[in-house]
Amino acid sequence: MTELLRPHAEQEYADELAALAKVDDRPRPPRWRLSPWAVVTYLLGDTLADGTVISPKYVGPRRLVEVAVATLVTDRALLLLGVPGTAKTWVSEHLAAAICGDSTLLVQGTSGTPEEAIRYGWNYARLLAEGPTAAALVSSPIMTAMTDGRIARIEELTRIPSDVQDALITVLSEKTLPVPELGTEVQAVPGFNVIATANDRDRGVNELSSALRRRFNTVVLPLPASAEEEVEIVARRVEQLGRSLQLPEVPAAVAEIRRVVTVFRELRTGGTEDGRTKLKSPSGTLSTAEAISVLTSGLALSAHFGDGVLRPSDIAAGILGAVIRDPVSDRVVWVEYLEAVVRERDGWADFYRACREVTG
Known part of the structure; x- marks a missing residue:
């Protein structure tokens, strides 16, 4: 067939x-x-x-x-x-x-x-x-x-x-x-x-x-109860889509999958994972399905315009499009999140620079 x-x-x-x-x-x-x-x-x-x-x-x-x-x-x-x-x-x-x-x-x-x-x-x-x-x-x-x-x-x-x-x-x-x-x-x-x-x-x-x-x-049907559960869902679905589209394998992208899920969950719930920082939530739903879409697009970018390894620069534009639905209010929410959370988080410097570059 x-x-x-x-x-x-x-x-x-x-x-x-x-x-x-x-x-x-x-x-x-x-x-x-x-x-x-x-x-x-x-x-x-x-x-x-x-x-x-x-x-x-x-x-x-x-x-x-x-x-x-x-x-x-x-x-x-x-x-x-x-x-x-x-x-x-x-x-x-x-x-x-x-x-x-x-x-x-x-x-x-x-x-x-x-x-x-x-x-x-x-x-x-x-x-x-x-x-x-x-x-x-x-x-x-x-x-x-x-x-x-x-x-x-x-x-x-x-x-x-x-x-x-x-x-x-x-x-x-x-x-x-x-x-x-x-x-x-x-x-x-x-x-x-x-x-x-x-x-x-x-x-x-x-x-x-x-x-x-x-x-x-x-x-x-509820949203995934935990970050680990959502990472598992996203990784499995991205892997299935990647096979049909002949994209790079997911195991090399687990770190970025976890990062996207973290961003979506924190903005969706209005607070950081450790509970120390309260956040404003954007107007969009930031659903698990949108996280899958962002990562699949990122894998396509890395496969055809990069070295096949999913990097922050491959997912930054997709996250920006998912978060900013209202060009005024959502942009304020996103910039505040970048400066207050992403900029200060250990190991996220590359992601911060990539997001700032596409945000302008």
Whole structure:
């Protein structure tokens, strides 16, 4: 198979999924490829009895993952809630891949998402030629998941207009999708469920109605609890991206990964790691996902315009772009942080000079 830039989870981790299915002797819900125990193991990682290593896909509280998987066993839909960069999309993709072997039944929420993306549409050439017929109907990912007993995913649910969101109410409560043009309906078969993601920190958010929110069980994904945990997450994800982009290996970049994570955590929490200095926080979220982006860009710079070793000069511009969203207030926060913290920190002289150079 031609090498892919970004394989789906069920493609990239096909060997792990197959190994888990082979040893998984626990009860499986209808149309699930793995038992709930095996799904949790796939996400959190483990070493199987036959020696197969299952790599962790999510680093966080085990109980949260167990609650999410248990929700999908029931007839309740799952809402993954959290600030940007808490791996909501990543978790939803891997849940779908482990449960039904297909993470591609996806509705991407935007301010322009139409109702047809949730319900169904029409092949207008056939509609004009034949009128409303089953052959002219175009299934949405939700409808396909209902008929096949699979998991449908909705990304950024709160970005979808409220009237379009409400098209989900009947689907989630009655497990039915009416098609009045044909005088019929689609009824969900066992195995169907919905995983939605949402956050309330970005602009352009449409709050969920109370009627729709009641149809979901909500699991809040937190930011990494410790610096070590966040370094582990960032290093693993940067390594995965680096392999597909043929960038330098991560082990040589661990020091800079730790430095970026430290900067992001201190500005995000409003204080230095030792608790001695209070800081102002910028307007951005400074999420784990943004740290991954900064480091991946830095690795590309070091590979193509440097000596292949990640250095402060390779990440300074990326950090500046992540921190300064408001050119006035955020710049003040960043400069104060550089002068009060970075300048005085042992071993950070090169980083300070690189950041001052790009900050101006």
